[in-house]
Amino acid sequence: MANLKAEGRALSEEELQELVAASDAGGRNPTGAVATFMASIALLWSVFQVVLASPLSNVILPGDLINNSRQIHLAFAIFLAFLAYPALSTSPRKHIPVQDWIMAALGAFVALYGYFFYDKIVNSGGLADDTDKWIALGGLILLFEAARRALGPAMAIIATIFLGYVFFGASEWVPEVIRWKGASLKKAMSHMWITSEGVFGIALGVSTKFVFLFVLFGALLEKAGAGNYFIKMAFGALGHLRGGPAKAAVVGSAATGLISGSSIANVVTTGTFTIPLMKRVGFSSEKAGAVEVASSVNGQIMPPVMGAAAFLMVEYVGISYVEVITHAFLPAAISYIALVYIVHLEAVKRNLPTLGNRDVHLARTIVGMASFFAIFAGLCYGSQYPVDAVTAWVPSAAGLVMTAIVTAIYVALVYLASQVPDLEPDDPNAEVVELPVIKDIYKAGLHFLLPIIVLVYFLMIEKKSPGLSAFWATALLFGILLTQRPLKAMFRGQTDLAAAFKFGVGDLNQGMVDGARNMIGIGLATATAGVIVGTVTLTGIGQVMADLVENMAYGLTYLCAAFVHLISPATDAIGLTSFQGTVAERAEDMTGTTLVFVLMCVGLLSLVLGMGLPTTANYIVVSSLMAGVVVELGANSGLIVPLIAVHLFVFYFGIMADVTPPVGLASFAAAAVSGGDAIRTGFTAFFYSLRTVALPFVFIFNTDLLLIDVTWWEGIIVFIVASIAILVFTAGTMGWFVTRSLRIESFALVLIAFALFRPDFLMDRVQPPFEISAPTQLVEVLGSVEEGSEVRVIVSGPDFDTAEVKDTTIVLPATGAADGAARLAAFGLTVFAEGDMLLLEEPFPGTPYFETMSNFDFYGDAPMRITEVKAPADQLPKELMYIPALLLLAAIAFLQRGRAARQPQEVQA
Template sequence: MTETKHLDEEFIETEERLTEKLEGQRTLDESSWQHWLIMIIAFMWSAYQIYVVVVPTNSVFVRTFHLAFALSLAFAMYPMFRTKKTMTTIPWYNFLLGPLAVMGALYIFANYDALNARSGAWSHLDVAMGLGTIFLLLKAARRTLGMALPVIAVIFMAYDYLGPYMPDLIAHKGASINKIVGQMYLTTEGIFGVPLGVSASYVFLFVLFGALLERAGAGKYFIDLSYALLGRYDGGPAKASVAASGMMGIISGSSIANTVTTGTFTIPLMKKLGFPGHKAAAVEVAASTNGQLMPPIMGAAAFIIAEFLGLNYTDVIMAAAIPAFVSYFALFYIVHLEAKKLGLKGEDPSKLDKAFTVFKSGIHYIVPIFFLMYTLIVLRQSPQMAAFNAIGFMMLIMVVQRPVYAYLEGRKLDASVFMSGFADIGHGMVNGARNMVPIAIATAVAGIVVGSVTLTGIGLVLAEVIEELSGGYIVAVLFFTAIVSLVLGMGLPTTANYIVMASLTAPIIMTLAGDLGYIIPAIAAHLFVFYFGILADDTPPVGMAAYAAAGIAKSDPIKTGLQGFAYDIRTAILPFAFFFNNKLLLIAGVDALDPNNPSLWQWITNPVEIALIFFTAAAGMFAFSSATQGWVIRQTTMLERVLLLAVVPFMLVPNMTSEWFMLGDEYLSYVVGFILYAAVYIMQKSKIKKITIGI
């Protein structure tokens, strides 16, 4: 047991270092004062976020301190240019830029009353501080997130200013520098708006909970449990990768972190089993990016969706549940098909740990997750309070688990054993803050885009453009939106991509759908753009998760990304399905006069109906996966592929097919779909039987 715990600690530390490297963070000597400076600031940030839950504080003040901490860590953790020297030490100029950025963020806090008193009549100092802070924020974003998001923010601000000089189709009266700075910096319409507010109020606590759970050893436990359960089956390590990534997705808001945590273990095992390097990496990429679909965190987007739409947070995660689980079950099936095609068997059961033994060894990691879900869904606590209570529960477990292990092993219970749990809590709080830096910076910069949309009303212009391009066809509207989300998402983190698309195109989808006679709940449009933003994480040439997995597998990142996208193409049809069939989101009906009002939506609560929706959707996704992979129980013919593709609409959009084919009932659509699926299976079985008889 002692050796196992030592290996767990080694795994955690290796994963943390690899994540830092792949995300472009500095790797400082752990004994240096610069390393400890970052540790102290990160710990103070986590402590502050816990403090403001206990002591109610003005939300604007919380946002300013939240951004101040993020900016200070961004300049300390991420280099301007990645050279050997700047990756191992913090150059002197960062000790100038960091404090200046912090001063800019805290200027709102220090002058809050005065700014409210002169609202709209900004002083020269206000504008100068705004310009400087926006500049430093964009520099921090370039370091942490790459060029894409800062460039998009600059384009939107340029559009705000140069409106009169734009082509007639997108021209507007323009805005002065003072007005732009006021909108973006001095009010809560831009940088300090809703996205940053959600990051400060909810997202940080959930990310901190995940970091504590990971530091306690949950990541290694999830991998071990998945491997013990699934390792013996065909393609076992790949199936274990999918399961472990799904479990990690519950607590992780980053596809890269998810890839690194599970991929360092599962990718070598898949290669050893016989998976080609690029396919082993692609399986991990597909599983890890889909981890952001998994409630309750959903890559931090769940909280922002709830805030934008005025929904209860629990309603968002309930609506997202069926598509997320259907997507994961379909990925399991794809891995199974790949293993069958390659003739790969599972691991020798005698070499695997007993699943129940592994499960018992880490059940204390599962209890806090169920506690969190219970307080959210059953007790209906606010996300902030539920996460706070879960963090307290997790800290208690971290303090207790080391002495318990020592007692069970018969080791001496000295002070170091008791203090090690507190050390783990400290590391978890530091890791939580470090993990939050890209999210906080992304939400702040995305606020600039949101502020620009509000300032200029560009959404109305885009609606006209997309309506013209689509020719009045709703599928074309959705297709154009999907392409834009994919393209933007190649360079944006998922959360920022969702915020940008939710501000620009989600309202357009709602408006044009209504004009074309489709009355849909607002959450369908928002989840639509969210899904395609996630798919961008493995879309070449910029898919960062694909680069992370390829680095572990030593495979070609472009080839890995293409293969990962091929696996994830099943996910691309889900948004189209739940757009036309809202029952996949557990919504039975929407008020035609006010589809944006959640209180008027009719939610599905019948367990039997929910089970039917899930199983039929899974069958449709399995059929689509078999059609794209060219395999059921043997290689498919062209006719069989056509029949499999025909199954998909009968299962995923029965409301549409029952109308198209005049079936009169959605249940008849399911029956037709199952008959077609069964026909393909019987055809394949008969061919195998003939081959066997021939032999």
């Protein structure tokens, strides 16, 4: 591969499929009986997972199989990993060596050890004996080797380092700041393999319960032909516009990202068609590849699949799946809107031609696409009303009636599809490119939308579990794959229905096999990441990491304060600052800056780890280490950061590792398609993805973007303003708005985007958001604020581990009785005055703030006390800051339009 990329030639279709297989499904494809055996094991894994997710699992499967489903899940993954992934680049691809068969069998056995000896482990309370510890150690070694093959060496190396820290944490070689007492082999193996704290922990459980069904759903939908349908629809809608192939690549990749968790597969699937067409209209190899990379990688942030991260967030954050995808939707949507605008500006700047000979009606295109999405959303939401009507009409047989209705709708849609030719992949290198016409092809795949509507209905309306929702959508796909070919043949008057049905059986079988093979890497990633999570819980290194990052951030803040202090005489002279005091006092005043530096450290850690880890594993590792740190340091800085915002922040930077050189795998895949330079493709893709870098910082400080605590009409306003803001930010970074921007205009555009994203920041400078009261007035303030308001309280006291005095912020919502003492008691907080100080007693276990305050030492030398009380102040609506920002935007547009009119050679956007 390296030689091919060095030659700068595009890979053939066969080589590209080998690239995807080597990354996602395993590069080994033997023939004959061995191939049949591998396919049978993969098929059996899919069948087991489908049955496990079904509502009848408790009837069909024995209880011990359900209780040990994680062990069975991992056994399949390890077994197939040793068969599908060669040990070395020189290992055979067409047959499986004996040693791989042995390791596959041993790996499956040790994964199933907890199943075979379930009673023994339960009776021992999860404590390993001498036999258990050696079996567990062998299991970890085999797991790490399987992970090395499927995921690359980085995952196994990082897990080994963490495991080594468990054993040798007390060594003098370990820096004192992270030194701990160490653990015996028996204790470590109990924690990592025998119990559910390590390998068989939450991450593997999520992979078992949820992720497999969604990956299988995507594989079956692709096998049914939905991927090609989505791409053709995108090209039919956008291909005729300026830069149309690039715009179609963005939309097609977004649609593919709905059903695919793999950025590399997304690049190759859509890129083999889009990249040659982009080059055909004038994009360079690197820019064409970069557009596809940015589009495909962003597919992982699109709900509902999100590269398996959405399901992990459910467990880690403790909120429902519906809430997770609700919070994730708006940033993902505006990110894609910005990417469409990026490729539009690239096309305008380079004055690229349109493709094909159709008339360009931009307004009609926008209205048509908006109407399609509105109708689709309406169908998803409106599906509840006929279901409610049927349930009220025949409550005892509602399920059968709805099944009959869905079947009738499906048959009708297949009848429509039979009236047009089946969609075949187009040749992007054909001499004459005929773009699809929407009105001629839309009928061909309307039935593919039914499983998606069913999935959304069960998730969003019925609020069923993700696993059960995916089961019903997958069950419908089974029917589609088996019947769409025979039904089309029947409606077309063809007679060979048996052959059509046989093709459908083959599609279903292959889709099941593909889904299982695509899950090998995810299963191993979640299991191996469990070792890292287990290390954090066993050693407590998470708190040490918090202290390290906090000290590093405070150091950077101090350096910034020193710089500001150094230049302050000059800025004071012109009235920009009026601060008087020492560098330390200025650093204390810049606590918000500390959180920014913490976020930068977390983002950098995600990028570095992501260079060798798949997105899912990277997210698990970084969120386990750093999510709590950001929340804690945010509270120390007076900013309440929702946990879901931190997890999304980590996830966004994790996917950026697939873009960023020198290891960005998606960039190498795109370069393999385009024949361009991989490193230049990666840097260009990173530049196109700047909005994906900026958005996480924005939604940490402005949680409205995550639709947290906003009404539906406020959500609409947030969506409109955020869309404008991201487009303005894009124009500023691209150096082009109406026409080519001056540097001062680009800088102003970025500032306008900031004002639209963070109007609260500017309003807080005009009017303080809080009224600060003396600590002793807490009860009075809490009783005087309106119902639904929040009072922020700064608590200061000694840290439990270091005894150093630190601050944190807790939020007291004013609910219930209007009496302040009663409200305080409802939170389980007890305070008493001592002079001018208000001291705080330790909350009782089970009360709302017991966990929040658990890191403080209530019985140390320094007392726990409340140092500041902040009540909401009467402040003008922050939305007023939109007015000057939009006026400045209009002024820039006016100036640029005038300049463009005087320079007719400039092309206007």
